[in-house]
Amino acid sequence: MRRSITVFPKLTDKEVSAIVETGKQYARAFNMASECLINNSSTSKRFLHKVQYERTKEECPSLPTGLIQCARDVAVEAVKNWNVKRTKLRQKHPKKAEMMKRPSMKDKCTMRYDVRTITLRGSQLTFSTCDKRVKTIITIPEFFRERYSPSDGWKLKGANIGINRKGRVFVNLIYECPDHIIEENKDGKIVGLDRGVYNIVTTSEGVHYGAKDVRRVKRKYNYVRSELQEKGTRSAKRRLKAISGCEKRFVHDQNHCISKKLANSDEDVFIYVLEDLSSMNMLRLKGKSNKTMRKWISNWSYSDLELKLTYKCQKNGIKVELVDARYTSRKCSVCKTIDKASRNGNRYTCRHCGSSMHADTNAAINIRDNYITRTQKSGQAAVDQPYGWGARGKPETEPLEKTLTSKPSGSS
């Protein structure tokens, strides 16, 4: 598990210019390395070192060896990712794949440091640059010092150093803790979570986390945005830029609050089950939902919530799993009959067995049960298997449950 803290050290002008110069040479080393890897279609660090090290040393004479190696490692990773992306793209758009931009770095880059090039002793931070090692005193807030203390197994793994948009030097300290140290809460419950437009999250236990505020704020910004866009003056554009930041921060804050509440829930939870996002996107692409729904889904920050929930839960030994979400909102959570007509607004009243509950709670229970059935079907190791939509965007298997086509007799 990795976590990071950002600090802004106080540096002299000379030190800052040394960092700027280091950044330039680092970027050059990176670009040389990635160019070399792509031209030789290799992703081997050893090969790169053999072929390129001397040349890099000549091109970037004052860049410390440790940083050349860091740039090399980053380049290898970037090229690997690039290859994966290109292979995927090639299947669909061969022309676009050929045109894909190669990984490159600009002069103003963020440099990765490892334990050899950065050290933190107490509050004294030293790291190498083109000039000489920069020595500076940083203050890490007490809160983080307690949270990432070495006694709990946390270690400094390295850092990212760069210059932000405002021209300040930032140091992004990366801490790592081995995963086995965190105890999993194996006796806990499995809880399904349904994400929606009217309630951001609903648990299968029936707890709602409302989206009223989010929708109110989004509506407000939508209105202001449309007004400003109509005006189109320079100051209107400036204002537009500013409010986009406000809205984003508000949504992030909401997601932080909800995921924190869920991760620190009093109830004994072992696994949170969420619906798979990719099937959600499919729904949107296929045009099955109406326009308003699509609009809400498209500027809905559900992936951000998932990300936040996952990392917050990890710390508390709670797992987050994904399942196929098809029919979860149409299926009765009691008798498992799929019937679209049973849902009426935010109420789900089964026409088959007569059970009635909040539609989101019903969906959350279905999500939980989907996960339980999946794990039972495939033994216990169902964790890493992809599920649901196949590569072609169609369901691989039809759902086993029967679908009601006509109203059953004997129920109201």
Ligand SMILES: [Zn+2]
């Ligand atoms: Zn039912």
